[in-house]
Each structure stands twice: as structure tokens, then as C-alpha cells.
Amino acid sequence: MTSIAIPPGMPQYDDVPRYDVAKVRADFPILDREVNGHRLVYLDSANTSHKPRQVLDVLGEHYAMHNANVSRSVHTLGTEATEAYEGARAKIAAFINAPSVDEVVFTKNSTEAINIVAYAFSNASLRPDADPRFRLGPGDEVVISEMEHHSNIVPWQLLCERTGATLRWFPVTDQGRLDESGLQDLVTERTKIVSLVHMSNILGTVNATSRITARVREVGALLLLDCSQSVPHMPMDVVDHDADFVVFTGHKMCGPTGIGVLWGRGELLAAMPPVLGGGSMIETVTMARSTFAAPPARFEAGTPPIAEAVALGAAVDYLAGIGMRAVQWHEKELTAYALDALATVPGLRIFGPTVPVGRGGTISFALGDIHPHDVGQVLDSLGVQVRVGHHCAKPVCTRFGVPAMTRASFYLYTTTGEIDALVAGLEQVRKVFE
Amino acid sequence: MQLESLYQEIILDHYKHPHGRGLRDPDATGARVAEAHHVNPTCGDEVTVRVATDGEVLHDVSYDGMGCSISQASASVLHELLVGRGAGDAFRVHEAFVELMSGRGQVTPDEDVLGDGVAFAGVARYPARVKCALLPWMAFKDAAARAGVGVSPTEVEA
Ligand SMILES: Cc1ncc(COP(=O)(O)O)c(C=O)c1O
Numbered sequence: 254m255t256s257i258a259i260p261p262g263m264p265q266y267d268d269v270p271r272y273d274v275a276k277v278r279a280d281f282p283i284l285d286r287e288v289n290g291h292r293l294v295y296l297d298s299a300n301t302s303h304k305p306r307q308v309l310d311v312l313g314e315h316y317a318m319h320n321a322n323v324s325r326s327v328h329t330l331g332t333e334a335t336e337a338y339e340g341a342r343a344k345i346a347a348f349i350n351a352p353s354v355d356e357v358v359f360t361k362n363s364t365e366a367i368n369i370v371a372y373a374f375s376n377a378s379l380r381p382d383a384d385p386r387f388r389l390g391p392g393d394e395v396v397i398s399e400m401e402h403h404s405n406i407v408p409w410q411l412l413c414e415r416t417g418a419t420l421r422w423f424p425v426t427d428q429g430r431l432d433e434s435g436l437q438d439l440v441t442e443r444t445k446i447v448s449l450v451h452m453s454n455i456l457g458t459v460n461a462t463s464r465i466t467a468r469v470r471e472v473g474a475l476l477l478l479d480c481s482q483s484v485p486h487m488p489m490d491v492v493d494h495d496a497d498f499v500v501f502t503g504h505k506m507c508g509p510t511g512i513g514v515l516w517g518r519g520e521l522l523a524a525m526p527p528v529l530g531g532g533s534m535i536e537t538v539t540m541a542r543s544t545f546a547a548p549p550a551r552f553e554a555g556t557p558p559i560a561e562a563v564a565l566g567a568a569v570d571y572l573a574g575i576g577m578r579a580v581q582w583h584e585k586e587l588t589a590y591a592l593d594a595l596a597t598v599p600g601l602r603i604f605g606p607t608v609p610v611g612r613g614g615t616i617s618f619a620l621g622d623i624h625p626h627d628v629g630q631v632l633d634s635l636g637v638q639v640r641v642g643h644h645c646a647k648p649v650c651t652r653f654g655v656p657a658m659t660r661a662s663f664y665l666y667t668t669t670g671e672i673d674a675l676v677a678g679l680e681q682v683r684k685v686f687e
Numbered sequence: 688m689q690l691e692s693l694y695q696e697i698i699l700d701h702y703k704h705p706h707g708r709g710l711r712d713p714d715a716t717g718a719r720v721a722e723a724h725h726v727n728p729t730c731g732d733e734v735t736v737r738v739a740t741d742g743e744v745l746h747d748v749s750y751d752g753m754g755c756s757i758s759q760a761s762a763s764v765l766h767e768l769l770v771g772r773g774a775g776d777a778f779r780v781h782e783a784f785v786e787l788m789s790g791r792g793q794v795t796p797d798e799d800v801l802g803d804g805v806a807f808a809g810v811a812r813y814p815a816r817v818k819c820a821l822l823p824w825m826a827f828k829d830a831a832a833r834a835g836v837g838v839s840p841t842e843v844e845a
Contacts, residue, residue, distance in 0.1 A: 624732075624754060634690040642730045656730075656731035657730050
């Protein structure tokens with residue numbers, strides 16, 4: 254073999270950040286278990302990720318040692334809990350390069366984060382004195398895309414129903430890319446908000462957002478990025494992305510369920526009316542009316558998921574310790590490997606980009622005419638856990654003319670050996686059904 | 688878990704060579720015809736079942752749909768078991784099938800009543816797939832009710 258030297262001064266092969274996958278796997282207790290008599294092969298991290306011991310320990314320790322309500326006691330435990338909760342907020346702010354800690358609002362998940370923004374629009378639309386950027390009515394438009402998760406479709410449909418605004422969307426190309434050709438006509442002076450998925454949970458597509466951001470700025474609309482699938486898998490810099498809102502969900506990034514994040518530009522959050530009312534979100538309350546706390550508290554009514562937030566802080570510590578560039582590179586290599594390997598399976602059709610560029614490690618496919626339920630069931634009998642169904646993105650299935658898809662998705666602990674197990678399993682599926 | 692208990696030969700056979708597939712218009716004049724379309728929202732399986740009856744006998748039970756092997760084979764078995772039966776008799780079969788599927792693998796099926804339907808006994812042990820097997824049977828129940836033939840009350844737990 255001849256080797257070609259990369260000229261000095263250029264990025265070298267070894268410049269790529271790497272980590273020891275076997276060592277990372279040892280942090281995840283569940284990866285040791287067996288399923289149906291086989292070693293677990295977990296290829297469903299886009300659905301939810303596993304949790305390392307470092308996160309599980311923090312979760313347990315919080316309840317065992319520091320349990321108290323936050324922001325409402327002077328006692329020692331209350332102070333410890335509050336410090337841990339606010340400390341997690343600071344960690345998350347740093348993880349996404351938020352200019353201010355107060356721009357990080359804890360929510361239950363991505364779905365709730367999107368709904369908070371949608372309902373803020375709704376509430377503002379009922380109040381003539383509200384910030385005009387959040388007021389919606391007939392003639393105004395909300396723009397999404399055909400590749401959204403249901404949680405970035407339904408809240409906007411409901412908002413449009415309530416306000417009389419019109420919902421519009423970017424189509425998807427045959428290659429599974431966002432079709433931006435109609436950008437000028439789609440995003441106009443009528444547009445109030447564009448809410449777009451950063452990485453599709455079904456096609457794996459990573460959307461390049463800069464052209465859209467530029468257009469959104471030109472027409473004076475707002476931009477929300479659904480980063481549920483990107484924040485767990487690649488470095489995220491909210492300033493660099495120049496978005497107005499970014500949402501993501503803890504359970505897909507090594508954190509527990511029940512905790513998510515709404516990041517918003519400080520000035521915008523401050524202009525937003527509250528959505529849920531209750532304890533902790535007020536400034537003062539009289540029997541007739543109330544005034545409200547500044548963000549983020551304004552959007553965190555009631556006792557929050559404290560231990561979950563603290564554990565999410567541990568999760569971003571864990572991820573940052575490995576390095577998000579390294580995680581991203583690991584998954585890029587896996588994706589390239591998987592795309593090549595899946596191409597060898599007869600009758601397999603990939604939905605979405607078939608090159609490992611502008612896409613992440615989430616690959617949906619059809620195996621001949623075999624229904625995904627059947628594919629998933631046979632794979633499960635071999636210990637291989639994939640997701641089957643419409644992946645909460647039914648319009649994408651409709652777009653590609655199928656009722657359901659089979660999806661394999663990777664994370665920092667996934668190995669090429671697991672992709673081999675998938676390919677071998679698909680052979681088994683074909684034997685049963687063909 | 689034994690995959691063979693789920694994918695019995697009989698089930699794969701009905702899936703690969705479905706019996707009576709396709710929605711049909713009734714031959715018998717004066718038959719009442721009604722259909723029902725059911726979907727499984729979690730996986731997108733769909734089936735339409737059409738019942739043609741004079742109120743006494745089910746002259747035809749035809750169907751069309753798309754879905755996994757379990758739901759499609761189940762529709763094929765439904766057709767085979769119920770066509771030409773008296774309505775009362777048909778609902779006894781229906782009841783037996785629903786009972787089998789709700790039994791979490793603890794119910795021993797009666798082959799005299801269920802015919803090829805006994806092959807679904809293994810499916811009852813896979814909670815995620817019980818809905819697939821029941822989909823055509825639930826659509827049948829609705830279609831029959833719309834065609835005016837009595838329905839025995841069925842409770843589905845799965
Ligand atoms: C792209 C995308 N958006 C939103 C969500 C919703 O996340 P959650 O269910 O945690 O709110 C998901 C995950 O299911 C997703 O993949």
C-alpha cells in the first residue's frame with residue numbers, strides 16, 4: 254500500500270479527536286445485559302439513550318443526600334438542592350454556549366419546550382399590549398417542514414387553529430434533504446416564526462440552517478431549532494447558530510427522562526408572557542392579579558424535576574469530558590460504515606441521505622416488502638433493538654409512500670460490531686419472510 | 688423467546704398466500720353491506736373489513752389492508768373462519784379469538800372453534816403484537832354492527 258502524506262499545515266489524520274469506545278461502554282451498566290439469550294445490541298438511541306453510571310450515581314445521590322425543594326427554603330438541604338439545580342443550569346448553559354445562564358429554561362422534555370413557545374404566542378395574541386413579535390392572527394404565517402417530529406407539528410397546528418394564522422412547510426426532496434428552493438416564497442413578511450428540526454429523527458438529515466436564518470432575519474421572523482437529535486450528538490453553539498430558541502430533551506443525551514431544555518435569547522424570553530401559572534414563577538400575587546418573575550423562573554411553574562435536572566448536569570459533564578467533537582466523529586465513522594454495510598443487504602432501501610455527509614447516525618430503511626414490525630421482531634429475537642413504526646414523523650412516511658420504517662440509530666457507545674450484528678440479523682429476517 | 692412460537696408456519700402461510708383478500712361487492716341481492724376501516728396508530732397498520740349479510744348469514748367477509756405479517760395473516764384467517772357462517776356462530780368465534788389474544792398466552796385455544804386461528808396462541812405472549820392480530824377482528828366487529836348484525840360485548844385488555 255502506498256501512503257500519501259498530508260502536507261504539513263493541513264489537518265492530519267490523527268487530528269481527529271478519538272476516545273476508547275470499550276472504556277465508554279464500561280460506563281453503561283445496561284450494555285452488559287442479554288436480550289432473548291443474546292448480547293444486547295442497542296440501536297435505538299435516537300429514541301432514548303442509555304445512562305452512564307456517572308449519571309445514575311448523581312441521580313441516586315441527590316435523593317439520598319441532598320433532597321429538598323428548591324428556591325423556597327433557607328435550610329441547609331434546601332440550599333444544597335438549589336445549588337445543585339442552578340449548578341446544572343450553568344453546566345447546560347456552558348454546554349451550548351448560551352450567553353447567559355438565565356436563558357436556560359428547564360422543561361419536561363422537547364415537546365413541552367416547543368409548547369411553551371407556541372402557547373406564549375397564543376397568550377400574547379390575546380393581549381393587545383404584548384410584544385408584537387409574539388402576536389399572531391389571520392394573515393400571519395408559521396413555517397415548519399415536512400420532516401418534523403410530531404412534537405414540532407401538532408403544537409403549531411393547534412396554535413394556528415387558535416389564532417387563525419396559517420401553517421406552511423418546507424417540503425423534503427427525494428434524497429431526504431430539506432427542499433429550500435421555495436425559501437423566498439415560503440418565508441416572507443407574513444412569517445412570524447420558523448420552527449425547524451436541526452437533525453431529523455427519521456431521515457438522519459442534518460439541516461444546514463444558515464440560509465434559512467438569513468432569510469428569517471431579513472423578514473423579521475423568529476427561528477426555533479428543534480435540536481432534540483443534534484445536541485446529544487454534536488457540538489452545539491446557540492450563538493453560532495443564531496437561533497432565537499433551541500429545544501432539546503435530556504433522555505436522549507445520557508440524562509434521565511422528565512427533563513428537557515428551552516433555550517431562548519434573553520431579550521425574547523423576557524418579552525414572552527408566561528404559560529403555566531403557579532408557584533415559583535411569580536413576582537407577587539394578590540387576590541386580583543399577579544406579576545411574574547423574570548426568566549427562566551417565569552417558565553418553571555411548580556416544583557421542577559430537580560433530581561432530573563441535576564442528573565442532566567452530570568450527563569453534560571460526562572459528554573463534555575469525552576468531547577462532543579469526538580462523539581460526532583465516532584458517529585460519522587459508524588454512519589459511513591453502516592451505510593456501506595446496509596448497501597450489501599439485498600432489497601434494502603434507505604430513506605434519507607445515503608452518504609455520510611450532512612447526516613447523523615440515524616438510518617431508516619425498508620427491507621423489501623417485509624413490514625417493519627416483522628423486521629423488528631426477528632431482530633429482537635436476536636437481541637438487536639431497533640425502532641419500527643412511523644417514528645412520530647408520519648408525514649415523512651407518507652412522503653416516501655410507506656406506512657412505517659425500520660430505524661437503526663447510533664450513539665457514543667455503538668460499535669461497528671453491533672452494525673455487523675444488525676446486518677446479520679437482516680439476513681435472518683429475509684430467511685423467515687422470503 | 689422462541690421466534691417460532693410467534694411466526695408459526697400457518698401464520699406465514701396466510702401472510703404469503705392470503706385467503707379472500709380484496710374488497711368485494713355482494714352477489715346476493717338484498718344483502719346489507721357495511722365496512723369499517725381500522726388503523727393501528729403506533730405502527731400505521733391499516734385494514735378495511737367489509738361484511739355482506741342478510742341479517743342471518745355472513746355471505747361474505749372481505750378485506751383489504753396493509754401491515755405486518757401478523758395483522759395480514761389474521762385478516763386472512765378471519766375471512767376463512769367467518770364467511771358463510773350464521774351471525775351468532777360468527778360471534779362465538781370472534782369471542783374465542785379475542786379471549787385467546789387477551790389471555791397473555793394462558794388460554795388454550797379450541798381448534799374446533801378457531802381453526803387456523805389457534806396458530807395465534809403464541810402471539811398473545813407478545814403484548815406489542817396483540818393489537819396487530821386483533822386489528823381485523825375489531826374492524827369486523829364494527830363492520831358487522833353497521834350491517835345490523837348483533838355484536839357480543841367484547842372487552843379487550845391488551
Ligand atoms: C426531532 C425530535 N423532536 C422532538 C422529540 C420529542 O422529544 P420528547 O418526546 O422527549 O419531548 C424527539 C424525540 O422523540 C425528536 O426526535
